[in-house]
Amino acid sequence: SQQGEEDPQALSIQEGENATMNCSYKTSINNLQWYRQNSGRGLVHLILIRSNEREKHSGRLRVTLDTSKKSSSLLITASRAADTASYFCATGIYGNNRLAFGKGNQVVVIP
């Protein structure tokens, strides 16, 4: 069953602005991961945050995790046209060997 649920579903921003996406989940997790997908191509792993971490950075990406609210956010700072893609959150759950993906969040960065 789907675990992650991204919000908002679609986002359109100007180049240089920040983009924020949220993801909620329902059960206790081991980790939460964010992936990017460009136009029907394979997903590319962006960042993994473990359940005992609150914040993680990777380049222009910042991910937060609030296990009490069962939610995560992905912030892309100073967005570029090349950031136009769909972004998925996925949760790894204790005792379950499967990643559960959300439905995705489409981001369009206008040059």
Add this chain to the structure above:
Amino acid sequence: EAQVTQNPRYLITVTGKKLTVTCSQNMNHEYMSWYRQDPGLGLRQIYYSMNVEVTDKGDVPEGYKVSRKEKRNFPLILESPSPNQTSLYFCASSVQGAITEAFFGQGTRLTVV
């Protein structure tokens, strides 16, 4: 280069004609899985494999088979494809299941007419 390779990338077939989509990884990963992606439904897992000769059902296994005879290969078999299996399929691999990052293939767009 570390990669997951799927073939074919595009396939159009007719209802009932058996087909196999191949998946191979060169990273010595123990865990491999298959997903299908449909508009509005996100990615749903079909089958996964924790290691050679170990496979298990995901969320939507009906109509699919898999095998894991070697560590690097994890083919997806559709014995009798139907139009509702028209979808974009992805193979993925990882070191340790859902607790490490997954590497995805480029996808196979399957159309069943």
